[in-house]
Amino acid sequence: MSVEGSTPVLDGTQRAALAAALVALDPVAFGGVVLRSPRADRATAWIAHLTALRPERSPVGRLPISIGDDRLLGGLDLAMTLATGRPVAERGLLARHDGGLLVLPCAERAGETLVARLAAVLDTHVAVPRGPFAGEPADARIGLIALDESEPEDEPIHAALADRLAFHLTLDVEDDTPYLTREEIDAAARRWHTIEMTHAQVATLVATAELLGVASVRALSFAVRTARGRAALDGRTHTSDDDCAAAAALVLGPRATRRPPATDNATESPPPPPPPSADAEPPPSDSSETPSADEVKALEEMLIQAALATLPMGLTMSAPAAAPRAGRSSGRAGMDRAGGRRGRQVGTRRGDPRAGGRLDLLETLRAAAPWQRLRPAPAGARERVRIQVRPDDFRIRRLVEPTGTTAIFVVDASGSAALNRMAEAKGAVELLLADAYSRRDEVALIAFRGTTADVLLAPTRAIAAAKRALAALPGGGGTPLASAIDRARELADRARRDGNDTIVVFLTDARANIARDGTPGRPAAEADATASATLLRQLGGTTLLIDTSTRPSTTAQALATAMGARYVALPRTDAQSIHAAVTAVRPTSS
Amino acid sequence: MRVAFPFSAIVGQDEMKRAILLTAVDPTLGGVLILGHRGTAKSTAVRALPALLPPMTVVSGCRYGCDPDAGRRRCADCLANDAAGHKTRTTKTAVPVVDLPLGATEDRVVGALDLERALTRGEKAYEPGLLARAHRGYLYVDEINLLEDHLVDLLLDVAATGENVVEREGISVRHPARFVLVGSGNPEEGDLRPQLLDRFGLSVEVTTTTDLEERIEVIKRRDAFDRDPDGFTAQWADADRAIRRKVERARPRVDALTVPDEVLRAAARLCTAIGTDGVRGELALLRGARALAAFDGARHVGLTHLRTIAPSALRHRLRRNVLDDVGSTARIARAVTDVLGA
Numbered sequence: 001m002s003v004e005g006s007t008p009v010l011d012g013t014q015r016a017a018l019a020a021a022l023v024a025l026d027p028v029a030f031g032g033v034v035l036r037s038p039r040a041d042r043a044t045a046w047i048a049h050l051t052a053l054r055p056e057r058s059p060v061g062r063l064p065i066s067i068g069d070d071r072l073l074g075g076l077d078l079a080m081t082l083a084t085g086r087p088v089a090e091r092g093l094l095a096r097h098d099g100g101l102l103v104l105p106c107a108e109r110a111g112e113t114l115v116a117r118l119a120a121v122l123d124t125h126v127a128v129p130r131g132p133f134a135g136e137p138a139d140a141r142i143g144l145i146a147l148d149e150s151e152p153e154d155e156p157i158h159a160a161l162a163d164r165l166a167f168h169l170t171l172d173v174e175d176d177t178p179y180l181t182r183e184e185i186d187a188a189a190r191r192w193h194t195i196e197m198t199h200a201q202v203a204t205l206v207a208t209a210e211l212l213g214v215a216s217v218r219a220l221s222f223a224v225r226t227a228r229g230r231a232a233l234d235g236r237t238h239t240s241d242d243d244c245a246a247a248a249a250l251v252l253g254p255r256a257t258r259r260p261p262a263t264d265n266a267t268e269s270p271p272p273p274p275p276p277s278a279d280a281e282p283p284p285s286d287s288s289e290t291p292s293a294d295e296v297k298a299l300e301e302m303l304i305q306a307a308l309a310t311l312p313m314g315l316t317m318s319a320p321a322a323a324p325r326a327g328r329s330s331g332r333a334g335m336d337r338a339g340g341r342r343g344r345q346v347g348t349r350r351g352d353p354r355a356g357g358r359l360d361l362l363e364t365l366r367a368a369a370p371w372q373r374l375r376p377a378p379a380g381a382r383e384r385v386r387i388q389v390r391p392d393d394f395r396i397r398r399l400v401e402p403t404g405t406t407a408i409f410v411v412d413a414s415g416s417a418a419l420n421r422m423a424e425a426k427g428a429v430e431l432l433l434a435d436a437y438s439r440r441d442e443v444a445l446i447a448f449r450g451t452t453a454d455v456l457l458a459p460t461r462a463i464a465a466a467k468r469a470l471a472a473l474p475g476g477g478g479t480p481l482a483s484a485i486d487r488a489r490e491l492a493d494r495a496r497r498d499g500n501d502t503i504v505v506f507l508t509d510a511r512a513n514i515a516r517d518g519t520p521g522r523p524a525a526e527a528d529a530t531a532s533a534t535l536l537r538q539l540g541g542t543t544l545l546i547d548t549s550t551r552p553s554t555t556a557q558a559l560a561t562a563m564g565a566r567y568v569a570l571p572r573t574d575a576q577s578i579h580a581a582v583t584a585v586r587p588t589s590s
Numbered sequence: 591m592r593v594a595f596p597f598s599a600i601v602g603q604d605e606m607k608r609a610i611l612l613t614a615v616d617p618t619l620g621g622v623l624i625l626g627h628r629g630t631a632k633s634t635a636v637r638a639l640p641a642l643l644p645p646m647t648v649v650s651g652c653r654y655g656c657d658p659d660a661g662r663r664r665c666a667d668c669l670a671n672d673a674a675g676h677k678t679r680t681t682k683t684a685v686p687v688v689d690l691p692l693g694a695t696e697d698r699v700v701g702a703l704d705l706e707r708a709l710t711r712g713e714k715a716y717e718p719g720l721l722a723r724a725h726r727g728y729l730y731v732d733e734i735n736l737l738e739d740h741l742v743d744l745l746l747d748v749a750a751t752g753e754n755v756v757e758r759e760g761i762s763v764r765h766p767a768r769f770v771l772v773g774s775g776n777p778e779e780g781d782l783r784p785q786l787l788d789r790f791g792l793s794v795e796v797t798t799t800t801d802l803e804e805r806i807e808v809i810k811r812r813d814a815f816d817r818d819p820d821g822f823t824a825q826w827a828d829a830d831r832a833i834r835r836k837v838e839r840a841r842p843r844v845d846a847l848t849v850p851d852e853v854l855r856a857a858a859r860l861c862t863a864i865g866t867d868g869v870r871g872e873l874a875l876l877r878g879a880r881a882l883a884a885f886d887g888a889r890h891v892g893l894t895h896l897r898t899i900a901p902s903a904l905r906h907r908l909r910r911n912v913l914d915d916v917g918s919t920a921r922i923a924r925a926v927t928d929v930l931g932a
Contacts, residue, residue: 029816112736116691123633128689160733193817199806202813206805215627215798220809221816358695361703462777 010249010306012173016046017180019167019250022229024053024185025192027101027143029225030166031122034107034157036148042171043147047103049179050145055186059100063093063144065110072117074129074138089135094127098139107146108157115158118144122164155458166222168254180233192232197224197239200296208248208303213257223247241299245306252303253310260304349398357396368393405503406442406459406495407432407582410488411470412508412548413449414479428546429470429507431579433463442500445469446487450477451518453484459495478520481512482528485563489536502541505582506565509549510556526555533563544568544582593819597638598829600631601808602799608882609792609902610635611833613728613770614643615840616881620791620874621749621771623734623782623906630796631808632774636730640684641823642830644838646726650679653718654725654765655686663752665765686727688720688769690737690745699741700756701763716763721754724769734773735782742782745771746789788866791874792899793906795919840884847880849891856896856930863925866907874903893930900926 010018023030037043051060063072070076070092077090093102104110110118121127127140146165148157162168205223214220226247231239350367353359368389375388409429429445436443443466445457456469484506492502512525516532536543543565547556552569560567568581600607609622624632648655649668656664658680664672671678690699701719720729729745731737748754754767773790775782787793799805815822854876861871876891878899883891905918 116733120689120691197813199810202809203802203806206802206809210800210802210805217630217798217805217808217812220805221812224809224813225816464777 032144094140095138108150188232248303253307363395448484480514485532537564596826623793624774626796688724735775
């Protein structure tokens, strides 16, 4: 069937305008936006548009990712506490922006703690201060604008946060669509809860989400709200099919994890899961009309078409099962390891607890104690203050976090390696993975073949994911060894900056034949590989090269020397001995 | 605070709902571990509990919410009050469900020095933490697999002993902290340490339903709740009340229920077939079956109860190769069929 001419695929500027209008309409119902913008000024302009649509005195603020709990959720106001001699709580940023918007720059670098706090506030709309005398829970009904400033190779924004923000918007075009006015938004806001939506429309949104691999129920709720919000903005009392298409484009498309079966060619397309037929009366149905199966199917195709415009980058080509970016679910890059705010206490130091450190009260009081007789009572104090604490007395805890180990496996999947000992190499990696699991190490997997080296799995503790990635690894093609070493160095560098020890394990026959720029040719490829290996050695950490060729090769030994790796020849070994070799060189931590 | 989504309006997820309700029937079952993807009503089910469960009687003014009938198991303050001959006043309050956020510090969990009294009067006094607030209720840890290991250890220890012992910063306090630990997490984002798994009494795996009709119903109920929380809650109040009555009636029955030898033997055979370590598995299985029988209003514990509870009680106790893809649930089902017949 054809829906030609009726497919209202929103263009980029219309999507941007609609998302702004809907967030303005009800920031709490939509949670907010993940905003990607190749140019910073477009994000600024979009936020300015959005702000202009909000009620006159509704607060708008910025939320720095380094913010501490007391500033975010509320905490003890130290200055007032000391001045008055009794605890004075200070409201946090979230509570101060109740009913408003907060902009979170560099959202992809937000640590897990911050993400957990924001997720809780987006769910409950209440900011609960942490710590004694930090104050009472306060309303915090906010909309969050998370600026995703990640580069393609960085970790994406944390899934727990992204899931709770209705719109994932990329501002890739110049903005020229007129935005609505504040009056129009106000009028819609008063009525949007009463907009009716048919059972068939809800059902089709659900079916479309299924086809796109969107599992989150939250996303579906956002889609329903989007359709209703758009109808309200348009001054209608019922949602139209176009509203549903807009919801599919704004909410479902960017969350897709798979490409839907081809829909543009009706003869080839496998039948999508049957949309719920209206005659098999589903549980409480309030739909007034009984749409035919054809109509439902037409709507479904329309929604798919709409969503196709906003599929994530990795899915725009033909369909790998998991999109590289969408597949990652937990950002670790921002963990507070380096910040030293968690872990075991190793002492105290003088410092300002407002900068994020944790106050060590006993040490602070101890530091203040000797001076008490010398310090005059504060003017106007009604009762005698027992202990006077001055900023100089503050002692904050010095914390160390036990460092973990990140094991990076670099597997040669080229034609020559596949011929040789690919199966043994996989077996060895599996043993090492099991080992990593019991040690709570992180593992990462890089495979190289053809002309490129790909990070199949960024560092994770989810060992099952690593095993799946490994099992699905195809073989064949050239040996782009230099690129593989470069990828490994990048991962290792990042892990080390997070405070982890690294161990890089290469499984290769070292027969490089693809240079760093992707061109074939053995001499250039080998020179590049040696150069990359030298850089890797300079980074430090433990490296192991397992030679998978049939006979121990001098090339592999030379490469191992260049990268400062321990050399193990596979021909004489099996999976068990590789395991033993890696265990032997493992850093001594944990 | 906003109205919580009613428990009875949660579509599907029967195993999770059952596990949570059984801990309400018999809080000594041990905690519940809920593993599953985002958006599978994990948090919704837990947050619905205060509105669902019968209110509890507490000693007025007791900062730990002691049960007036708990005898020696009350806190030091209540015991001291008794010794001094003061009359105990009681009051009713909702069952606490306390959220433990990721990144919570140990101070916050176990309690710490009372800052006000330390600063203003130079006294050392104890300010109770989250464990004290969760006493007699639920402590909910979302994403428990991401919680720091030492905190998970601490939680499980306190949950097992029912008492929080604080020895830090010059404070020495112990107070009762009997709570049901509910942990939830997404295994794709990191595994829970295997040693900790079998310390949970029950575990459930939740998945987003792929049944379209069910998903549509989920969305429609959610939407109805968003548009009119009070009206929607009122609509489900009767269903919630029916569950509450069932829990209330089941509670006194748990201890009176007998477990026939036949069921004991079947439980032992099941655990042997699956190869669980130690007796934790058998205990969880029997207690779970007993709570279920009480909840169902049965006269005695039967094989059907055993069969129903076996996956929840045992799936996290399998000695399994971490790389083994065969689901634990499937293995339990096979063992149940072998031992109890199809």
